[in-house]
Amino acid sequence: MQVINTLFEESFRYTGEKMDLYRRRDEIGEIMEIVAYCRNDLVGETLKYQDKIWEIPVQEGITFVEWLYENKGNGSAEDRRRLLEAFSKGEMTLLDETFPLEETAEKKTIAVALGDFPDAVCSQQDYIQKRRDILASIRNVQEYELFMRSCFVNSCFAEGILSEMKHIPHFPDRAKEITRALGILNDRAIELYRQYSNRLEEAMKILASLLRRECAPDPGHADDLIFSFTYSEQLEGKTEERHKEIECQPHFKMIHPGSDLRIYFYWCDETVGAGERVLVGRIGRHPY
Numbered sequence: 001m002q003v004i005n006t007l008f009e010e011s012f013r014y015t016g017e018k019m020d021l022y023r024r025r026d027e028i029g030e031i032m033e034i035v036a037y038c039r040n041d042l043v044g045e046t047l048k049y050q051d052k053i054w055e056i057p058v059q060e061g062i063t064f065v066e067w068l069y070e071n072k073g074n075g076s077a078e079d080r081r082r083l084l085e086a087f088s089k090g091e092m093t094l095l096d097e098t099f100p101l102e103e104t105a106e107k108k109t110i111a112v113a114l115g116d117f118p119d120a121v122c123s124q125q126d127y128i129q130k131r132r133d134i135l136a137s138i139r140n141v142q143e144y145e146l147f148m149r150s151c152f153v154n155s156c157f158a159e160g161i162l163s164e165m166k167h168i169p170h171f172p173d174r175a176k177e178i179t180r181a182l183g184i185l186n187d188r189a190i191e192l193y194r195q196y197s198n199r200l201e202e203a204m205k206i207l208a209s210l211l212r213r214e215c216a217p218d219p220g221h222a223d224d225l226i227f228s229f230t231y232s233e234q235l236e237g238k239t240e241e242r243h244k245e246i247e248c249q250p251h252f253k254m255i256h257p258g259s260d261l262r263i264y265f266y267w268c269d270e271t272v273g274a275g276e277r278v279l280v281g282r283i284g285r286h287p288y
Helices: 021-038 051-055 064-069 077-088 124-136 141-151 171-195 200-211 219-224
Strands: 002-007 047-049 057-059 092-094 107-112 155-157 226-235 238-247 251-253 262-266 278-284
Touching (some): 051 064, 064 077, 124 141, 141 155, 171 278
Parallel strands (some): 002 107, 047 092
Antiparallel strands (some): 226 238, 251 262
């Protein structure tokens, strides 16, 4: 899946309510958070803009190029610095006007606006949800597995996780629920682990209520719930790839309590993901 992130340049135009960019500091902050998400190593994308942005009036008598490069008009020096850095470092890149933007099954566009505009996202939270909506619509399990990492950057997935996902029956019908479960784990698991580290049954109850699906340990099959994860380690100035076996016992029971579709996870690991990412060991059948 290819995603083209496009800037809605007209959203920079000043209005009677938004008379200059100083009054839009929060909106600039939101758009910079989207840019930061796109440059994450697991995403590796940029925010595309068209040349017309430079001539958009952002204040009466002042264009965006004058505001940004000539320091004209009202605005924060920090906002100017952050935007300049995004343009100069290639985090925001010029869109090739000959590049077709029509959506296909393999290519989607996400419009990003400065502030609230129809058919565009203006916050990192809404941007991530848009990516997850695209993910949930993918019908091919191999394409889903490739794209899912960019939708859950606070998650680590076990090696070979696709090998079991391939056996999920009626995968297109399950993609939406799988996406929702992975989103809850990605967004809440670390926080809940830190809050309830001595009472993880409480954390599992909260996860279960969020997904409205059972979340429980599986101590009777612990030996079958060991999964291998890859991580990087710096040794003598070189980055070395390492592997670690981790038991991922807590799990969601998807669809209904008797279903064989499960998601097995572990809260976090100090080596894999540096204690900041939830570990997803298996998406598929009970491994016994």
